[in-house]
Amino acid sequence: MTSAYLLVIHGSRALRPQIAAERLAYIVKQQLSLRQLMRISRSLSTKNGTVETSVRGSTALLQSVPSPLIETASLELTSVSLSQRIQQLGEKAKIQGIQNLKIIPLFLLPGVHVREDIPEEVAIARQHLGKTMNLELMPYLGSHCRLTFFLSRQFEEAATVGKILIAHGSRYGGGNQPIESIAHHLQALPAYWSISPSLINPVNILVREGKKSITIVPYFLFAGRITTAIAQQVKQLQLTVPQIKLKMGSPLGATPELARLIIEIIQANLG
Template sequence: MKAVLYICHGSRMQEACEEAVAFVTSCMERISAPIQEVCFLELASPSIAEGVAACVQKGANQIVIVPVFLLAAVHVKIDIPKELGRLQNQYPYVSFSYGNPFGVSRKLVTAILDGSGMKSIGKRVTLLLVARGSSDEGTLRDVRAIASLFEAADEVEHVEVCYLAAAKPRFEEKLHELVQTTNAPIVILPYLLFTGLLMKRIEKTVRKYNHSQIVLCPYVSKNQAFQDMLIKHTEEMIRENVYVSINGANKE
């Protein structure tokens, strides 16, 4: 029997964990798998091990692992596969397949632009793309690729990229610089999947500025397109048309 296990990051904020579960649960209703569970990489429960155990206890002998992450940073590339490798040894009779995060997607960027309210501003904007940050250079390249997709939009004059951790420039420094140097409306786009401490940090920083032309967009899971893509990718994996195994080999 086949199961789907969705892995979210986890947060110290209960609100963030509840939001992640609600997001995944709304997708489950549209996915054709007899067993579906949600778990967290860290900071919350159930853990990945507990999620796998729940699937096995319900009779699963094949588990499709879906990382509910925006980009393939260290967590997706190293931490989750390491834990899945340990669990594969614990459950040698269960097959695991490991999917991709959302990644760089023109469709998602278009959906974000359509739902951002930028068109209603009436003039081209400076877009400040705020990413979590990573020590992984591939992840930073993906962020820059996403920025390039935004910059091609008619509503956007210019895109600046900044980070909340592990990379520079930092969000607070870049926002201060833009407030001092630009006359265009500044649209802040938190490229975060759910709320959490980082989103609260963004909101707190923005409140310090009495700047009528700063617009703070919602984080990206508020957009229906992310649910639709998660469902599409999960269904592809269930049909075994597209998946990535734990050792990282692409199979199509």
């Protein structure tokens, strides 16, 4: 085990996002352990001249593989600052003989948090940890090229089905450009929770276009207060357009598929 990992989320007063983050970290840990086991197993098989491994040998091998050190942290709405969490995990990693700590921002957009806030927290932690721990800030989750594919699976490909991608929205100049680009790629209309255009605008556009149903996919990491409010708004809108079926999609969630994307980000930046 050469690195420890810290998954960073925005933070919330609600418990659901934190529970989901812990669940995702657990899945990432499982997948990293399995990949490490497979590498060791292949290495032993090559030395022994066989690709077969007994069940008893696999169990013993699994028990001998050290569990990856993976934890979570919040940027905001937490009693412990991100820099402090980085320091805590860094000290824990030192005890286990680990000299590298990779920080992965589980953020979907390259906003101020990704560009400024998180790098500043990493810099503070680096000053306290010194040269004994190598801190590496990884690309944010939303930069992964396959994330759009995960969103596309929730949309039905039919001429009579309208598509809407709804995000939180940013008031910073250019802050919503990534959403516009993703929506365009998905042939969907963008909508925002906190700014205009709100959900009702693209719904009205698609109704006028004659769509028979509309799928609304939330561009959020986990379910929480805002996604619950969006789902309630969808129910209210459904009452105003009974001739159209409105279908609410799901946020990305703590899934094995998302865990694989995180591991791909880690492995794409080795070295």
